[in-house]
Every structure is written in C-alpha cells, then in structure tokens.
Amino acid sequence: MSKQIGPWVLRQCWTLTLKKWYTPEACLQFKEHFHAQVRTACQQSTATAGLKISKVVVVGDLYVGKTSLINRFCKDNFDRDYKATIGVDFEIERFEIIGMPYNLQIWDTAGQEKFKCIASAYYRGAEVIITVFDLADIQTLDHTKQWLEDALKENEPDSSFIFLVGTKKDLVSDAVCERTELDAIRFAKEMQAEYWSVSAKTGENVKEFFSRVAALAFEQSMIKELENTPGHRAQIGAGNLISMWSFAFCVHFPCL
Ligand SMILES: Nc1nc2c(ncn2[C@@H]2O[C@H](COP(=O)(O)OP(=O)(O)OP(=O)(O)O)[C@@H](O)[C@H]2O)c(=O)[nH]1
C-alpha cells in the first residue's frame, strides 16, 4: 500500500525528514535537521546493525480517542462507534529515515479502570509516552499527569520522550480550542512534554504528529547507538546539542 506525506509517495513505508513542532511554547526541541553525525552515520551505514524499532505507549482516559488516533495514522480510517480497548493492542508502522529502515511499535492501552493493571504491564521500555486527552472534555486533561506518572514509574528516568495530545479538534470551535490549548500548554511544560492538537475524524495534524514522534525517536535511538559504538563517545548537552568525537577519526566521520 502506498502512503504519502507532503510531496513524497512511497511504497509500504513513510519517508521522513525531521518534522516541525506544533507550537514553540511546548516543544521538545527546535532543531529543523537531524544532527550531522546521525546523517553521516546513516548515509555511510556506520551505525546500521539490525532493524531499529522504538516502543511508543499511548495512555489516557477512556473514550478520549487513543485507538482512533492510532487507527487514523496506521490504517487511515475512522470509526464513529466506540469499541473500548480491552487491555492492550499494538500496531507496527514502518518508516524510512535518511535511507534507514525504522519501525515504531505503537501500543494502544485501555483507558478503563478495570483494564489498567493489564495495560500498565506494557509500559516498560517506552521510548515515547503519548498522553492523550479530549479537547471537548477538559476533565480528561486533568487526568493526564496521573497517566504520565504511572507510565514513568515503569521506565528509567529521562529515558522517554513525552507528548501531550489533545484529540477531537473537530468537535470544538477555534475559540474553545485556543482556550483549552493555553491550559494544555501549561500542563505540557510541567510534564516536560511536547504539545499537539489533532483530529482523528478529519485527520488534521495526525500524520504530522506521528512523523514528529518517529523522527525524534529515530534520532534518539541513533545517538544511543553511536554512543555505544566502540571508538565513539557522544555527549548530549543542554538544548539537545550533541557533541561527538571519534577515535577512529576519518574512518567513520571524515568531516571531523
Ligand atoms: N468527532 C470525533 N470523534 C472522535 C475522535 N476521536 C475519537 N472519536 C470518537 O470517540 C470515541 C472514543 O474513541 P476511542 O478511540 O475508542 O477512545 P479510546 O481512548 O481508545 O477509548 P478506550 O479504548 O476505552 O480507552 C469513539 O466513538 C470515536 O469515534 C475525533 O477526532 N473526532
């Protein structure tokens, strides 16, 4: 099946560049290009052992639209009827980034209280945590911090990118959306999360959002791999500036 993002049309997977944030007020990083060493490593296949895959966990109250968001992206469909997720479900989505195959394993969890203990067993090892609320039901925003706390408990400190997503944008007026976004951006800052408003019904911002998730997770996994490559050391400083140097100099990074 062909999929399209912007001007690119590809078979079976998405081709990505580093996508822009939704709002600069709550974004994880401002860079518009992948880090030079990551690009070089991908182009020269110096860090390409094995297929890269990142785990994404989607959490939030019941009925906020987690399954619909994932289905819009992975299957490009939308179902008006509510079917509660029982426990967990997952989708694998394929990408190609800087010529490298890359997969996202997207875990859809149940928001219903009675399934929480099943779902929480799958939080571990999440490179990305997506906390979801309903723009048309402000109470669900209040609960996102608890969902995040529960997910973070199962993961190493600072090991996951965090996103806060307001769904059902089509159900609220622009004025209500803007008001709610002000609160959501405040929450996102407190949660150290990047904020996005989307609609699974119309598809607004859904591809852009997941493209951003994939691009950031991919770059992070490449940086980790380079750090672990013998002869290389990497430091990630404030503002995600990466400095890297090689003991094998020209072999891997001729630009150094
Ligand atoms: N209008 C509109 N309705 C939506 C949107 N997203 C989801 N819905 C509807 O909201 C209801 C709940 O959506 P789900 O995706 O099943 O919610 P969920 O968060 O997965 O719920 P649980 O699995 O119980 O945790 C369904 O009836 C969807 O059709 C949206 O963007 N716009």
Ligand SMILES: [Mg+2]
């Ligand atoms: Mg669901």
